[in-house]
Structures are given as structure tokens and as C-alpha cells.
Amino acid sequence: MKNQFNPILRGDDGALKRALYKSMNFNDSDLKKPIIGIANSFTNANPGHFNLNNICTSVQEGIKENGGTSMSFGVIAPCDGIAAGHEGMRYSLPARDIIAASVEIMCRTHNFDAIVLLASCDKIVPGMLMAAARLNIPAILINGGPMYPAVYKGKHWDGNIITEAIGWKKQGKITEEEFENIENIAEPTCGSCAMMGTANTMCCISEALGMSLPGSAVVPAIDPQRFEYAKKTGRAIVDLTKKGTTSRQIMTEKAFDNAIKFLLTLGGSTNAVMHLQAIYQEAGLGELSLADIGKIVDICPQTTSVYPSSEYDMIDFFEAGGVPCVLKSLESILNGDVNTVSGQILQEILDQTPLSPRPEIIKAMDTPFAEKAGLKFLYGNIADDGCIVKTSAIPQGMETFQGPAIVFDSELDAVDGIVQGVVKEGMVVVIRYEGPQGGPGMPEMYQAMKMLEGMGLLHKCALITDGRFSGSNRGLFVGHISPEAYEGGTLALINNGDMITIDIVHNAITLEVDSNILDQRKQNYKPVEKQIADGFLHNYKNLASSAAKGAVWK
Secondary structure: OOOOOOHHHOOHHHHHHHHHHHOOOOOHHHHOOOEEEEEEOOOOOOHHHOOHHHHHHHHHHHHHHOOOEEEEEEOOOOOHHHHOOOHHHHHHHHHHHHHHHHHHHHHHHHOOOEEEEEOOOOOHHHHHHHHHHHHOOOEEEEOOOEOOOEEEOOEEEOOOHHHHHHHHHHOOOOOHHHHHHHHHHOOOOOOEOOOOOHHHHHHHHHHHOOOOOOOOOOOOOOOHHHHHHHHHHHHHHHHHHHHOOOHHHHOOHHHHHHHHHHHHHHOOOOHHHHHHHHHHHHOOOOOOOHHHHHHHHOOOOEOEOOOOOOOOOHHHHHHOOHHHHHHHHOHHHOOOOOEOOOOOEHHHHHHOOOOOOOOOOEOOOOOOOEOOOOOEEEEEOOEEEEEEEOHHHOOOOOOEEEEEEEEEOOHHHHHHHHHOOOOOOOOEEEEOOOOOOOOOOOOEOHHHHHHHHHOOOOOOOEEEEOOEOOOOOOOEEEEEEEOOHHHOOHHHHOOOOOEEEEEOOOOEEEEOOOHHHHHHHHHOOOOOOOOOOOOHHHHHHHHEOOHHHOOOEO
């Protein structure tokens, strides 16, 4: 075993490296064991990551107990909630690639034998999984867990109640004092937000992909079980290292097939599609197209419904059995022979998993919430390369919608228009130049959707964009329209008053304007160039691929 791990620490050539580690109280015995890196994205600037230092301590205990040596390092963790509604949101998606690169760089320079990934939130989880796939060393992800919901007037809410309350206040439905009360109760504990947004969707996908211990993804942030799973994760990573089980032996094509089916049955965040595309590519599996994912939609019913698709929050989902029970509901269409970081194959886990004790949240495949999956991909002259709609979040009766366009060239302009009453019932709100290149950075249209909700227009308007959406959004929204407006896509050619038809049933989105007129408009097309600060966004703008391909660096 002496020479089995970390060869850069062996022999005379390893003496300086050993000396450097010994300056931090590592000894010869420590340095002969598997060296396990811990990518710790703790910060007290993000509630989803506030408890990760404590998680890290428990992981380190498990590593030590099982004969390994741990070394931790920091990783950035921007909060999308804090980034929302200002220029900071343009940096959120690009941060994913920075996170992946930083983990890769630290692991390569230190030649860690394995890596434990500590993350909870929107871009940090996929960024770390991208790094794990790229590195192809033993790897496990453990998240910090979801927070508890707020309770307001006898109903559970996630923190997005605040944005809705802004609309209530503007309409005179609540006082300033009541608004302040809502602010004070909205986020009662640390943890990722209490709904099936991008953060919790990606934490659950990590488990469905086999990269997190079974049952770990949705244990609440303040539950003692969270720290038990952390210690188990520490022990498990040493086992994987000794066996030589690498990330790509777990993140196989069959495992991604399972993860896609899980996402579709969950009706999770639309952002998860581009994250899965990015991780798939990093795993050396090539390009995962929207068409490839779309083929699975028709065979995958929606068996699970969590806020914003229903009134049930993440704590309800935890009590319903979480990820294992969702996978159990899909057992007949999953690949049971895939490896997981637990050392078991998936089928062994499913054999030990009962049906959900709360069928109002997780149903069986033969009695689903919907016969088709909770996400769909639409195509048409507005979106030749496709776009995404979260069908599980669409109000009943809005599966088809036609209305005149009202066009905005940024989310901030759209928010102003909604608040000022420019947007009327029956309109299709078009927000463009918010894609990977045009944004740049493909920010979320979170605030615009929440303003529609707060202004009572959620069931009366649609919204389409080349930007993204928060996993907390609900309503008839269509995102990731590709090609984006900045690339000269048809989205850039829409005028106020043009009729737009959204047909979820037939997977279509159509601008009802004659092609000859569109050709004429295209002759006068000139992309909107947005002012952005000096620095990284300029690089991202030049390197980002289409949203239809995961918005990864080219």
C-alpha cells in the first residue's frame, strides 16, 4: 500500500512536497495514506453553503476513520437569490465553468487521489460534477441540504414569497409593516431554498446519477442525519479510492439515461437540462442534444410534484422518501445495473427501497400526475434549435396560448413594464438579448415571472425568452430559445403586436408572421450590444456555446 497512492509524494523527488505538507502538521503516516481532496464551497454569503464547514468536519472524520488523509480547499459559491435582479445575475451561469476549472486545477496540481465535493446551490453543484467528470478520479458529492419553509397565514412558502409580496404591496394588499414581517420570516434556517429549484434539482440529480450516497440529497440542512451522511461520505470515498472506482465508471451513458428520466418525472428546474448536457460532455460521452432528451419525454410520466409544481415543499419531499422513492416509482424503465458511489448497483438500492409513504407527492408510474414528463422541448420558427418549457408548472388551461407580443430587450425593462402596467392580460411577454452571448451570461428571468405573479397576471400572460428561469418560477414560460437573438435568431425579429402561438400539446412555438416579412426584417437586423463591466464576462461572451448545447465554453 505504501506506493499505491499519490506517487508525487514518494522517493527523493517527493521530499520537498512532503516537507511542505509537514509544515502544516501532516506526518509520514498521513502522507502514505490515500490523499483525499475536499472542495469546500463554504461561505457565509450564501445560506445554502453556510453549514458546509460543519459538513466538511464530518467528512474529514469519516476519511480519517477509514484510513485516508483529507486536505480541503475553498471554491466560490455565488447565491442566485442575491444575484437576482441586477447585473450580478449575468455572472451566475459563467461561474459554473470557473468552479469546474478551479476544482480541476487544485486536483491536478496536488495530484489528489480522490475528491469529495461539498456544494448545495444552483451552479456550484453542476460545476463540481463537471470537474469530477473531467478529472475521472474517485469522487462523491454531498450537499448541505434544504432549508425549512416559511409559514405565513397557515401556508408554507419558500423565500420567493418576498418577490410576490412586492406585487402585493404595490397593489395595496399588504402594508409596509406586513411586508417587513414577511421579509423577517421568509428564510427561517440555513440551507438551499425550500423548493424544487435548480439547487435542489441538481442535488437530487447527483444522487440519481449515482454520485451522492442514496438518501442523502434532501435531508434538511439542520437535521442531524445530514452530518451522519457526511461522515458516511468520508468513509465511502476512501473505499472508492482503494477500489479504484472513478467518476466515469459511475457517470456512464446508462447512468445519464436514469438521471434524465429522474429529471423529467420530477418536473425539476429547466436549468438542469443544460447542466446535464455540460456534465455529459465532460464525462467524455459527446454531445447530449435536446432531441436526445426529448425522445425520453413520451415514455416518462410525471410521478412527482414538489413546489413550484404543487404546494409541497422540500421537507414534505424528504418525508415522502426523496430521491430513492422517486427512482423506485420509475424502476421498470431504469437501468438497474449502473454503479453508484455507495458501492452498490442501483438495483440493489431499489430492492431495499419501499414505495413512498406520501403518494400525494410521489406516485406510482401507473397513477402519475401526468402521462407525460414535467419538461418539454418546443420547436418552431422562433426556436429552430429548440427551447424548454416546464409543463409541470403551467396553470391548468394554458397548454395552448396565443397573444400579441410585447417586446423588451432586457429583463429589467420587462420588470419595469410589468410594474407600470404596460403588460396587459392576454399578451406574450418577449424578453430577448439575454442568452449566453447576448446577455451576456444568460441571466434568469426570475423577477419578471414573479412580478407577473404578484400583479395577478400569472394565469393571463405567457413569457418567452432566450434567457433562463429560476426553478422556483411557475406559469407559462418558455426559455433557452435557440438560436438566441444576439445570434440573429427569429426572436430578434419580433415586433410589438405580432401574434405568437405556444402549443404545448404539439411541442410547437410559432411567430404568426409571413416568412417574407421576416426576411425583410432580417435585412435591417442589428444586434443589441449591452454595456458590461471589464473582466470575465467579455471572455464568456466570446466562448459560450448555444443554450441548446448546454451553454458550455466552446
